[in-house]
Amino acid sequence: MSFVPGQPVTAVVERVEIQKLRQGENLILGFSIGGGIDQDPGQNPFSEDKSDKGIYVTRISPKGPADLAGLKIGDKIMQVNGWDMTMVTHDQARKKLTKKREDVVRLLVTRKSLEEAVKQSKGCYHKP
């Protein structure tokens, strides 16, 4: 998941669809995010590259909607409902996730294990 500014980013992503849960007045998703272009990337415990200013999942409430949908802690969110999440501020990311009119958010997330799984499968395929 190395990131060169200005170059297109290639990643293996997983599509996660989360149904928002209504709790009183709010629609919650059940996870916390960290990161953003206005934040300090060096303090991100989940990123491999410490200059990566993307949005990461920092906490997942157990049995919440995100947990049930298969989101894992440490995932980097690449897109939310089609909106790009790799070059946004923290507040913009929060806003895209908590739109009151939407019940469902479809995320494209990436994590290290995905890449490895793909590599493994590719490797197995190429072995004679």
Added chain:
Amino acid sequence: MDNESTYSGYSYKSSHSRSSRKHRERRDRHRSKNRDGSIRGEKSVVIQAPGESLLDADSPREDDRDDNWGETTTVVTGTSVDSISNEDLTQLSKDSEDSSALECRRYISPALGAILGFVSLITPLAFLALPQLLWRDSLDPCGTPCEGLYISLAFKLLILLISTWALFLRPPRATLPRFFVFRCLLLALVFLFVASYWLFYGVRVLEPRETDYRGIVGYAASLVDALLFIQYLALVLLEVRHLQPAFSLKVVRSTDGVSRFYNVGHLSIQRAAVWVLDQYYSDFPVYNPALLNLPKSILTKKMSAFKVYNLGEDNSTNNSTGQSRAMIAAAARRRDNSHNEYYYEEAEVERKVRKRKARLVVAVEEAFTHIKRHQQEDAVISSPKHPREVMDPREAAQAIFAPMARAMQKYLRATRQQTYHSMESIISHLQFCITHNMTPKAFLERYLVPGPTLQYLDSNRGRQWTLVSEEPVTASLRQGHVFSLKRLDLSLIVTATPLPFLHIAEEFIDPKSHKFVMKLQSETSV
């Protein structure tokens, strides 16, 4: 007996007063009786037992000084720089010399410098006086301009006198093996200069009996000016040129590895050697031969591990190398535990020293509480029944020495310093400390830390060192020069490296540009 004669005290323009010159020559003669030793003489000396070898183990030697006279690669020891400067003026190389000529040569050069100085002082006055004496009647009368020149001449001569006294009439501190190039140059320059002035004067003034007295006075004034300029040149060459640091000298003592770094300017090797020795006496801790590297018990045990029997072969050379190699290989394979013993022994020694040091400190503190300074007002108050005895410092020192003597002796034995401090010296140091109101800690500072070598010297003996170098010792220092200064029991290895050339760039920081932001790391739950 002072072994250290001239370093640079005898210059070309030295004293103007005959009496001080005579006094110095008398001292020279006195000094020449004590000649420095030779390299060969030193090599034949057996290393003395550790207990006896104090710092001044070098006794003055009076033999063999001419054996190594002709060596050109390594430098012969101590004849004075003055005697060789004379040699330089007469012939450049002399291979063998007998001792009587050496002694004479010692005086010739300071005498030469003195004569030259005296002559150059007298010359302007002679220039002025001779026409007056010889053909006074036919001289043109010379009024105010001449008197102005007289005044300026007088003051310039006074300044010359004072600056010569300040710069060149210093007691010499070292005897260098070869002549001092700059000084000889300047002597030659002064000689040529004065000679040419006299020549001109003789041909143009004395012969035709020149009547223009003002011209003659002007000529004498120009001579004094030129002498002042030569003195300026001497100042720059001898004193100022080597002030800007250019080389870093690393000085390592061969016996125990104590090393220091010094910065010096552009010096010749022999001058650098003198400078290094000056610093050595005040910077290096005293060399204690009793503090060996490995205790004997470990060393001997290592050595006696193998016994090799030579069963009488004829072809001994091959076998001996084969044997030694086999021995070394076997010794390497065998498991070596001596480092273990060394470690424990060292820890043990350290513990012992620390224990004794603690006892010593306590004893000294207690001893110091037994006396206090007697104030004059107390004399009235003290009761007649118990009159307190008023002591002078010496008695007070002796009185309080007794309780701490044993602890002091044990500590000195543990640190192997007992040869450096006799009971007498301890008592006099105690007396000194009491007189100056020092605390016990100040008194102990001398014994807890091995002081610089200078502290243990007696000042009336000269120090004899041999300068060993592959380059000629009058050569300037250059990168990678290595020379060493040997004494009987130790030697100092000196390596010269040039100081790096510095590129200093400038960066301007606007004081308003110091701004800070908080590092954000927020986590929002959605």
